[in-house]
Amino acid sequence: MEGKEKEQRKHQQKHSGPKAERKKLKKQGPTTEEDARKRNPKAFAVQSAVRMAKTFHRSQDIKTKKHHIPLVDRTPLEPPPVVIVVMGPPKVGKSTLIRCLIKNFTRQKLGDIVGPVTIVSGKKRRLTFMECNNDINTMIDLAKVADLVLMLIDASFGFEMETFEFLNICQVHGFPRIMGVLTHLDSFKNNKVLRKTKKNLKHRFWTEVYQGAKLFYLSGMVYGEYQTQEVKNLGRFISVMKFRPLVWQTSHPYVLADR
Template structure:
């Protein structure tokens, strides 16, 4: 009986060492194999296993990355200050016509600004028969009021100003007939209008 018991005791299963310097070296080696170097080798050996599994998930991650990049770029760029004025500039109306049309205002030189609403202003400027002034006002004008003597008809100055306006960006223009009160009969008025 003793021999059988001895045989039982002799049959021991192999146990791995869990402590000691050799066991620690093996653990370190195993951890190094699990790290990135091993994953890169696996990607090289089998690229299909590491390919994109879901196109939708890939698109979402791509768009998420894009928005993150935009947000970081916004932080880097200096915001541009809005320098538009609180009140818009006035609408420039130019009054032009030949001399002796009684369009002059008494004792006022330069532009006259009229407040027409909460945020609307009108600047009225008289244009004298000077070519330099005509050119400057044709560039700046938003609206041109051309005074025409009804008894005489349109004169050379009116056509000059029209030609200058065509060259320098044609503004909105209106013809205004004056001296209509000098006509006593309607027949005369019809003849001059024709």
């Protein structure tokens, strides 16, 4: 009996049950997303409809941006200056803004502004600032040639007739880039009212121009000038801005005389 060692019982492999199933699946290889979906559908469901809509719109925007036809760059070696029209009703701070922007780029003050002012803002970029007077002929002339419009809005008063008139004129003439600038924000003493006004004006501006149009806030004056940091931000934004050639402008030739 001792000679014959007691044989060890062989391990019996499981053929059914959850553990055996798991082992079988392991042998088969990694699971696909389809299997995971079947196993846990909730994990793959839409968590937030709003978020999904946002991501979808964003991806569509990016796709359409890629569809833009690459335009032949016909600009000469020394490109013409970017025409920036500063527009707004009277007493909104147009001249002050131009003066501050010139001081920001050239480090020197300018007293009276007579006609357009051209400055160098980078290696290959010049800017021409033009103030838009309050008559319809000037508005039409400048809407035709503007690359960028700085639309000044008096926050303490809101939108005025001139602003809407100019926007309508722009729409007819190929709609240049438009940026809003809110001034007279220091007239608000209550912070809550200021925030609400900013929000209302922003959404009103968006309905007129397009959703997400850039709006700058110039909070207050220091010694008769806007705050340096805010003007610097605006200047930086202008100096790196890219402009797509407007079809309307390329099909309507014009000559812009400085003096």
